Amino acid sequence: MTPLISTERLINALQTHGVRLADPKAGLASRRGGAGPSDHKAITLDGMTVMVPVHTAPAFESPYVAEAPDDAGNSRILRDNVAVGAISFPKRPRFYDLSTADGIPYPKIAVLHGRDVLATTVLQTCVRYQSRTKTCQFCAIGQSLAGGRTIERKTPAQLAEVARAAVELDSVRHMVLTTGTPPGRDRGAAILTESATAIKAAVDLPIQAQCEPPDEDAWFTRMHDAGIDTLGLHLEAVTPSVRARIMPGKAQVPLSRYFDAFAAAIAIFGRGQVSTYILAGLGDTPDAILTMSERLIGLGVYPFVVPFVPISGTPLESHPAPTPAFMDEILRPLSAMLREANLLAADIKAGCGKCGACSALSTYERRPAA
Template sequence: MSIHIAGGPAADTVSTDEGRRRQAALAELLVDLQAHGLRVESPIEGRRGGAGPSDSGQLWVGGYSLTVPTDNATAADSPYALKAEDDGYGIYRDGERLADAHGQARPRFYDLQTADGIPYWQIGLLHLDSFASTVVQTCTYWGTADQCTFCGIELSLEAGRTIVKKTPEQLAEVALAAKNLDGAVDVTLTTGSSKAPDRGARYVARCGHAVKEATGLPVEVQFEPPRDLEVLDEVHDLGIDTLGIHVETFDPDVLARVAPGKAHTGIERYFETWERAVEIFGKGQVTTYVILGMGEDPDLTIRGCQRAIDIGVYPFVVPLRPVAGSLMADASPPDAAYTNRINRRVVSYMALRGMYSTVAKAGCARCQACSGMRALEPLAAQGAL
């Protein structure tokens, strides 16, 4: 597969047949890297464990942000290699250079600590250009029959890489340093689920409010559907810009198997919550993760994404990223062709509805590094998918 991609996604990327061919090849490469991982011959910044893009390196490939497995068995056997060059890196397969890549330097704020001695990196991390933190590193489902099998939220806590609960003041302090020292452009705050009726929404929103007051950056907070949907108004009143309310899969049988706690909530309750959230936060400012590769029915998945798009929700489609130590640690990522097929259907439908990643003010849909969707948007905008 010869691609030879250089530079970023310019406005005229797909203005010619050759441009469209190159863009399609780049989009396929990004998905293939997420499926097969990347053998890293020179160190790059990344992260292990936790609730985010685990066991992954963080890169810009052909101008697109990307998290790609670098620290697991999949990556060790990958046909792709990252090689250091005079100006950044190159992505190679079988000795052939396919694309430019640029890494993220170790964030400078990681070398700081709070007045009581907590390293800043235990409070929040930089995911390329986004500051992110799990504000409460425990979950009511963890260690029970309702535990999400793909999740590793408490693994980084057990390994001593974070603290159990971050305060609004700590997060504001560290996020400000991430902005000033390392150029963070937005903030994503998630949390383990709580037994409380608000499912932890109020606390993560308080944290988001403190961060926004200190930094002025747009903020996304993520939580499960609260029992009382008026909680969404409270979250909005705290100045939060976007919400992540993640159903994970639209296949009810798969949801019951991989996320029993969420299955108790029910997929229809997610739709009810999203509808109210879109009324408050606006179209494209509410997102849901949709994980591929867990045995889901692809037709159900596409229809669920289309229904979400129709009410203004951005379905963030990602391949399964098995987390070492999780209940799905031995699972395999989905085949790249399957992921690309779903991505094309979803991104095409989003383009018909005028929904693009550039609409999102903050969060996963803004960052896009864990998905291959953004590279398809220029093609979808021209009806070339």
């Protein structure tokens, strides 16, 4: 069927409003809690895999409803009982049915994001999380651990075992390694490096690593030498006042350090292979996000702008999600800037920007909105 609105705007609408599931069983394979995308479910829309909120407060009141899927997993999105798009639900990955040599179910080690991305939080704790004066107000990293859906520390051997199975059984094409921030000056770079070394020894799989900027730029060379292909250094918010309010602990790492780290990392990983996550809707204006994005693009850093999703159980669970119009106001000009700079999601070797399922940005890049 032909969507009543453009695919780009429909994705914006579904990711900001969320989706109600007519069949609750369709949400069984969704993501609850954890390091994100949390409280989401993957759908396939117009040939693209999109992560949409299904367990958030806005989703429970969303005007968008996903019909119960048929036996092949096909469904439709309805608004006011009118179909606005055809979707399907991806099948449960086959590697989810296995356990590691030491008896841990594979989904507790790593999970499928989008359609073909394996993702894990290597360390499911963070030095900032237990303190409400330091924690990122949007973060749910401890929820999946408390719920028994993951383990605190994934060993290199476990990650290598699961990665190999995900490639062989489910044709996974790239992997994301993220981490809570541990104590110490490397801010997680060390455990990401040892994890990547083990994975690359087991399977040829492009890897993105994500952490706060380590204090020493030498870590970027070590990470690259370990087989990490792309790097994510995530700003989340771009205005100093918003950063201080929303993530008081992480904001202690100043923007100046981020930009020094971006420049040093680009020299190692290459233009377009370093990215940053920006959550739109936390208080930054569209102009502030676009101004920051222009600076990042000038360095060769890909700004992956996604809509903020209020996660249940976090301090921002009642914070409103951005509107579809707000996201369009950012993503339309941002995609034009990226096309002009030839800095495109399709050219990223691994990671969130390449996957693109948490934002309509890559869709705007491919098909500029009218």
